Amino acid sequence: MIRLLVVEDSQVVQELLNYIFSSDPEIKIVGTAKDGFEALEKAVLLKPDIITMDFNMPNMNGVEATKKIMSSNPIPIVIISGSFETKQVELTFNAIDAGALAVLPKPSSPNHPDFDNMAKELISAVKAMAEVKLVRRWAKPDNSSNVNGLKIIESNQNIPKIKVIAMGASTGGPIVLQKILSGLPKNMPVPVLIVQHMSEGFIQGFIEWLNHTSSIHVQLGRQGEIPLPGHAYVAPDCLHMGIDKNGRINLVNDNPINGLRPTVSYLFRSVANVLGKNVIGVLLTGMGADGAEELKLMKEKGAVTIVQDKESSVVFGMPGEAVKIGAETYILSPENIISLLTQLTNNINQ
Numbered sequence: 001m002i003r004l005l006v007v008e009d010s011q012v013v014q015e016l017l018n019y020i021f022s023s024d025p026e027i028k029i030v031g032t033a034k035d036g037f038e039a040l041e042k043a044v045l046l047k048p049d050i051i052t053m054d055f056n057m058p059n060m061n062g063v064e065a066t067k068k069i070m071s072s073n074p075i076p077i078v079i080i081s082g083s084f085e086t087k088q089v090e091l092t093f094n095a096i097d098a099g100a101l102a103v104l105p106k107p108s109s110p111n112h113p114d115f116d117n118m119a120k121e122l123i124s125a126v127k128a129m130a131e132v133k134l135v136r137r138w139a140k141p142d143n144s145s146n147v148n149g150l151k152i153i154e155s156n157q158n159i160p161k162i163k164v165i166a167m168g169a170s171t172g173g174p175i176v177l178q179k180i181l182s183g184l185p186k187n188m189p190v191p192v193l194i195v196q197h198m199s200e201g202f203i204q205g206f207i208e209w210l211n212h213t214s215s216i217h218v219q220l221g222r223q224g225e226i227p228l229p230g231h232a233y234v235a236p237d238c239l240h241m242g243i244d245k246n247g248r249i250n251l252v253n254d255n256p257i258n259g260l261r262p263t264v265s266y267l268f269r270s271v272a273n274v275l276g277k278n279v280i281g282v283l284l285t286g287m288g289a290d291g292a293e294e295l296k297l298m299k300e301k302g303a304v305t306i307v308q309d310k311e312s313s314v315v316f317g318m319p320g321e322a323v324k325i326g327a328e329t330y331i332l333s334p335e336n337i338i339s340l341l342t343q344l345t346n347n348i349n350q
Contacts, residue, residue, distance in 0.1 A: 002130045003030045005048035007039040007065070008080070009057040013106060017052065017080070020107060020119045026127065036060025036068075043069050050076045050130040053100065055083075055092050063095045070099030076129045080122075081202075082106040089205020096174045096209075101129050101314065104199050121199075128287055129171070132315060160277045160302065162190050162345050164227065164243070168264025170197040170286025172314025174206060176334050177284070181214035181232060183338035188216050190345050191227030193243070193271070195235045195264045197286065203237055210234075223251045235262035242270025257290075264291030264318070268298055277302030280344060282337060283328075285313035289321040296327035304344060305329045306337055 004027055008014040014032055021027045030046045033039040035057045043051065051069070055062040066077050077100040081092045084105075092103050104125055107118045169177055173196050181192070198206060203220070210218045214232065221233040221241045226248055233249060235241035240262045244250040250270070257263040264283065268291050271279045281298040283291050285308055299305045307319035307328045322328055332340060 002027045002127060003047070003049045004028065004126065004130075005031050005033065005039070005042055005046055005051045007033045007036075007051060007057070007062070008054045009034045010054075013054075013082075016107060016109070017122075019110075020122055021126065023119070024123050024127070027123070036062065036065030039065045040068055043075060044073060048075060050078065050126055052078050052080050052126065053095070055079055055081045055088075055095065063091075063098055066095045066100050067098040074099065076101055076132050078126060078129050079103045080106050084201040084205075086204045086208060089202050090208040092202075093174065093206060093209035097178070101132060101171060102199075103202055105201060132171070159344060160304075162280055162304075163247070163275055163278045164271055165190055165192045165280045165282065165341060165345075166194075166267050166271045167192060167282040167284065168195045168267060168286075168291040168318070169284035170264075170288065170290065170315075170318060172285035173197070174209075176308065176312070178210055178213055179334045180282075180338055180341075181210060181216060181218065183335070184215050185342060186215045186230065188230045188345060190229055192216070192232040193221070193227065193235075193241065193249075193267060194232055195241060195262050195267045195291075197260060197290070198237075200237045203234060207234055221249045221251060223249065225249045235267070238262075240266040242267055243274050245274055247274070258288070260290060265294045267291075268294030272298040272301050272303065275303075279303050280341065281305045282307075282341075283319050283322050284308045285315055286318040287315050288317050290318055292318060292321035292325060292327055295322045296325050299327055299329060306340065307331050308337065309333050 006017050021029055030048055031042045033042050037060050053062040079095045079100050081103055108115055207218050216230045216232055218232045220236050238261055239251040240254055242250050257265050268281055281295050283295050295305050305328050307322045309331050310316040312333045
């Protein structure tokens with residue numbers, strides 16, 4: 001039984017969330033709170049397995065409440081946001097910086113045609129996040145380009161000319177992507193393509209949030225665009241992202257893969273088929289197995305493949321599946337991923 005604390009200042013939304021979560025026999029709502037102060041008290045008193053946290057609340061908002069809970073008694077927290085306005089979503093992602101696991105949309109009313117799907121997604125997310133027993137809070141990126149922590153590339157190694165870095169992430173991905181992008185050098189000589197699993201409507205705010213700390217420019221991937229060095233391109237809502245034979249960004253509305261669109265699998269397979277060994281694949285924290293098989297395909301074609309290590313991953317699902325099938329060249333912490341990417345891409349200019 002998953003013990004859930006619902007934090008929501010609107011009585012109507014609170015009752016709706018209670019209705020949704022009570023419909024699942026594996027979830028028990030142990031309490032509700034109407035603001036951050038009450039959330040802090042009940043988190044200690046009720047000892048929930050997971051908390052759904054509203055963002056906009058009186059007295060203490062969801063970001064401040066998340067910071068305090070994560071610094072004193074870490075509990076998995078999922079932010080439930082009702083706004084899709086870019087600036088508001090950007091602010092919401094500060095809760096991820098504070099230690100929350102994910103940002104999800106508030107459900108529509110029961111008479112909405114998509115209500116059942118939204119309810120199922122909320123229930124599924126809460127049940128999955130509750131399984132994250134150890135919640136890690138990352139230090140804020142320091143915008144440093146210091147990458148002296150890893151020296152594994154020898155000067156006499158024959159390193160292929162890297163044309164693209166492809167990254168994929170899911171649960172826990174936003175904060176580690178923020179860390180990696182903030183640590184890459186400003187003069188990064190190759191583009192970065194990113195697929196991050198995320199609820200529809202939040203991706204532009206996520207990009208703006210990343211741009212506050214990233215050393216390279218982050219933007220939405222656009223059809224037919226030529227990826228530029230020193231830029232990162234994030235897959236948009238509901239479209240798979242890859243590259244075409246001319247190296248341009250290719251967005252397609254193909255069927256979801258394992259229920260996902262965009263998928264890391266599509267991106268990795270695309271760059272593997274087009275660029276072969278001239279690409280680096282990076283598979284980060286996340287639930288499931290998205291991208292694992294395709295990372296192995298990249299390795300078989302001669303590409304350097306990297307997975308995030310278990311110790312630093314919020315969920316060692318996707319990277320763990322890649323390791324099981326031998327898809328990785330390296331298993332690294334985010335700090336060492338930054339170092340290796342910098343060394344590999346610096347090597348192409350020597």
